Amino acid sequence: xDGFTARLxxxxxxxxxxxxxxxxxxxxxxxPEEPDRLETFTAHLERAxxxxxxxxxxxxxxxxxQLRAHRSAExxxxxFEGEWAAAPEESRRTFSLTTLYEVVHVWQARLASAxxxxxxxxxxxxxxxxxxxxxxxGRLRR
Numbered sequence: 031x032d033g034f035t036a037r038l039x040x041x042x043x044x045x046x047x048x049x050x051x052x053x054x055x056x057x058x059x060x061x062p063e064e065p066d067r068l069e070t071f072t073a074h075l076e077r078a079x080x081x082x083x084x085x086x087x088x089x090x091x092x093x094x095x096q097l098r099a100h101r102s103a104e105x106x107x108x109x110f111e112g113e114w115a116a117a118p119e120e121s122r123r124t125f126s127l128t129t130l131y132e133v134v135h136v137w138q139a140r141l142a143s144a145x146x147x148x149x150x151x152x153x154x155x156x157x158x159x160x161x162x163x164x165x166x167x168g169r170l171r172r
Contacts, residue, residue, distance in 0.1 A: 034068075034071070035055075035061075035062075035063065038051070038052050038055050038056075039052060039055070039056055040052075042056050060074065060078070061074070062074050083131070084127070084131060085131060085134040085135070085138075089134050089138075090114065090134055093110070093134060093137055093138060093141070094107070094110065094111075096141055097110055097137065097141065100141065100144065102144070106137075106140070110133075110137050113133045113136075113137075114130075114133055117129045117130045117132075117133045118130065
């Protein structure tokens with residue numbers, strides 16, 4: 031066996047976070063063996079309802095500070111604060127921290143992709159011909 035699985039299993043004796051992941055992977059009776067591709071493992075984790083990785087303890091506060099410093103702070107800070115405030119209730123309802131994690135992950139991604147989005151808008155490219163993804167998903171569900 032070669033690839034990700036083989037590399038992962040070589041670390042089962044490591045006494046760190048990667049070793050923890052390796053031991054859990056080795057102990058998983060449903061761990062995919064082949065094909066050794068990202069899509070295979072992603073599908074496996076989604077079927078198992080795996081919780082996304084936990085953000086660092088200070089990540090929400092750090093993220094909020096970054097959002098406050100961003101040029102879109104007037105819109106983004108209230109939106110983040112609203113989602114963050116709603117997340118604990120959803121977590122209590124579902125007995126899962128996933129919602130809290132997802133709020134942080136989504137806003138980290140928005141912040142990270144903002145320079146690329148700004149560059150696209152500044153380039154003057156016309157985006158009027160694009161289809162709204164929400165509309166497209168609605169068509170596909172019918």
